[in-house]
Amino acid sequence: MDITGVELRRIAMPLVAPFRTSFGTETARDVLLVRVVTPDAEGWGECVAMSEPVYSSEYVDGAAEVIRRFLAPTLMAARDVTAERVASRLAPVRGHRMAKAALETAVLDAQLRARGESFGAFLGAERDRVPAGVSVGIMDSIPELLDAVDGYLAEGYLRIKLKIEPDWDVVPVRAVRERFGDILLQVDANAAYTLADAATLARLDDFDLLLIEQPLAEDDIRQHAELARLIRTPVCLDESIGSVEAAADAIALRAARVINIKPGRVGGYLEARRIHDLCRANGIPVWCGGMLETGIGRAANVALAALPGFTLPGDTSASSRYFARDVTSPFVLEDGHLRVPEGAGIGVDPLPDALAEFTTSSEYLAAV
Numbered sequence: 001m002d003i004t005g006v007e008l009r010r011i012a013m014p015l016v017a018p019f020r021t022s023f024g025t026e027t028a029r030d031v032l033l034v035r036v037v038t039p040d041a042e043g044w045g046e047c048v049a050m051s052e053p054v055y056s057s058e059y060v061d062g063a064a065e066v067i068r069r070f071l072a073p074t075l076m077a078a079r080d081v082t083a084e085r086v087a088s089r090l091a092p093v094r095g096h097r098m099a100k101a102a103l104e105t106a107v108l109d110a111q112l113r114a115r116g117e118s119f120g121a122f123l124g125a126e127r128d129r130v131p132a133g134v135s136v137g138i139m140d141s142i143p144e145l146l147d148a149v150d151g152y153l154a155e156g157y158l159r160i161k162l163k164i165e166p167d168w169d170v171v172p173v174r175a176v177r178e179r180f181g182d183i184l185l186q187v188d189a190n191a192a193y194t195l196a197d198a199a200t201l202a203r204l205d206d207f208d209l210l211l212i213e214q215p216l217a218e219d220d221i222r223q224h225a226e227l228a229r230l231i232r233t234p235v236c237l238d239e240s241i242g243s244v245e246a247a248a249d250a251i252a253l254r255a256a257r258v259i260n261i262k263p264g265r266v267g268g269y270l271e272a273r274r275i276h277d278l279c280r281a282n283g284i285p286v287w288c289g290g291m292l293e294t295g296i297g298r299a300a301n302v303a304l305a306a307l308p309g310f311t312l313p314g315d316t317s318a319s320s321r322y323f324a325r326d327v328t329s330p331f332v333l334e335d336g337h338l339r340v341p342e343g344a345g346i347g348v349d350p351l352p353d354a355l356a357e358f359t360t361s362s363e364y365l366a367a368v
């Protein structure tokens with residue numbers, strides 16, 4: 001496959017409600033979409049970087065810049081590009097995994113569309129639907145939190161994740177557990193604590209949480225191992241896992257009993273599958289994280305989440321959790337599940353009207 005062009009399209013998607021985490025409050029999703037054009041097919045990839053480098057070091061303008069200046073020109077200069085060869089072609093550029101993932105995903109989508117194969121079939125999906133979980137932001141009060149959780153449970157979500165931070169942890173978790181009883185419940189700190197908070201985090205042991213996600217900083221793998229010895233709640237890593245090597249280290253050091261796999265964070269769906277395979281071989285459950293993806297990224301995530309090692313419900317929610325209108329036909333809950341797309345590639349197409357409504361800029365990089 002030769003790549004004839006790469007389109008970078010920025011869209012701004014208003015969120016249905018502000019989403020507050022330990023690193024800030026988001027009211028809109030600023031998304032970079034990548035469209036790869038080849039003689040046989042086109043493919044789409046969604047970059048999961050946020051507008052600001054607060055979840056991880058990458059951010060949207062930086063991702064667009066590194067694709068424009070370095071990644072797209074390198075790939076367009078190559079002959080016989082396949083998704084399987086993208087990572088090695090781009091390896092001379094250090095880091096920028098979210099940018100690389102978007103480009104690799106667009107290439108993979110084009111490749112699979114050209115041969116009529118779905119993402120699910122290609123990745124090794126073994127289910128036609130996946131259980132949906134939802135991530136619930138930090139609220140101003142406990143009654144507001146209970147209302148939000150109540151609404152999601154009424155919609156059918158099968159697992160609730162509460163965002164926590166210092167001074168919004170034990171009290172909201174207790175309130176949700178007492179009000180809703182025996183639901184699947186977990187928490188995500190987005191790196192807001194230090195090892196000095198171990199005693200507070202140990203108080204969460206009373207609430208039978210599935211896991212606590214990324215309590216400590218991204219680089220603190222060893223400290224997560226230390227913390228894991230001080231609390232009973234299983235420690236799950238998100239931000240710390242940027243590659244299959246990082247996953248192997250975390251498992252060997254006993255820093256993670258569970259791993260959140262986000263394809264964008266690890267450089268793409270091929271690396272995501274390698275982490276899945278490693279974890280499965282080591283008895284480590286995985287689940288598919290979410291980065292407030294539009295239908296484009298969501299479609300690929302749902303396919304990944306249908307692999308057999310994804311034994312916990314993920315953050316793959318319905319489109320309506322975040323957006324009043326999606327750029328594809330919306331993902332909807334069916335009995336608390338999302339259906340794995342069956343069409344070629346990611347199996348969904350951006351709706352031209354919706355895309356036009358949300359587009360803030362677009363540029364086309366043509367092969368020379």
Ligand code: NPQ
Pocket residue numbers: 019021026029049050055135188190238289290291292315
């Ligand atoms: C997480 N996601 O697991 C992330 C963090 C996150 C669903 O909790 C805009 C774009 C806002 C990406 C807020 C969920 C975001 C974002 C939070 C990602 O850590």
Ligand code: MG
Pocket residue numbers: 188190213214238239260289
């Ligand atoms: Mg997380």
